[in-house]
Amino acid sequence: MRTLLLPLLFLALVGCREQRQELGQAMSGKPPVISGSLEGEWQIADLNGGGSVAGGSLMFDPGDQGTSRVSGTAGCNRFNGAWKQDGSTLKLGPFASTMMACPPPAMEVEQRVVALLEAVNSVSYTQAGEAILAAPDGRKLKLMRAPKP
Template sequence: MRSLPAVAVLAVLLTSAVARAEGAMLLPGSEWGEGKDLSVMVKFEPGNKVWGKLGCNRFTGTYVQDGTALRFGPLATTRMACPAPAMKTEARVSAALIATRKASITHLKLVLRNAKGRRLLTLQRRDFD
């Protein structure tokens, strides 16, 4: 029964690897959105590029990540007019991206926070199978 300790060690190693990967903020290549609302999307690309949808308009720009520190900008957006609910969503999401200073990933959720740690926006991973 020497294999039982080996299996236990392997299980611990695999669990810790998954926990590290989940908390490691592996942003490049990932896509995030607000639940089933397809009008809000943030896509992180290699080279610190970011683009997506704010609720009405599209945006593109850059981001800087250092550990859990995260900043967006400068960001450029299209300037279409949309119905009031979409514009309200856009104002909320835009403000969250501009104010973001920290972020964390847990259980396939990206939580954006301001400098004081207040939650601004929670996004769900969309490209994860």
């Protein structure tokens, strides 16, 4: 009887811990993290708190049999690479890019976007359905679903 009681007690404590975490998050006023998938088309809504990226968009294609690809633009060149999402863990790149000459401000923004995408290691979602891609150093890229045509 005692050997059966210990696993049941453990399961009850684990369940209580999860409920305490949910209650703590609800009481903190922070919106809950909503899971999801990056599959589909997104617009770049914010680059590290500096506002949207003009013409910035990403397309996450799940592909077949492990050939998931991401492609996009940050307003100048087109780039593409691999992507893999496992829950909140995210791996992007390496990226290949076209090499068109663009005005220096556009090139600078594009370089910041691609560097951030290559550093990203996690994704979370807001209640509004936005995706937040985050790098370990705190840089973030917020994405909004592209409007349906």
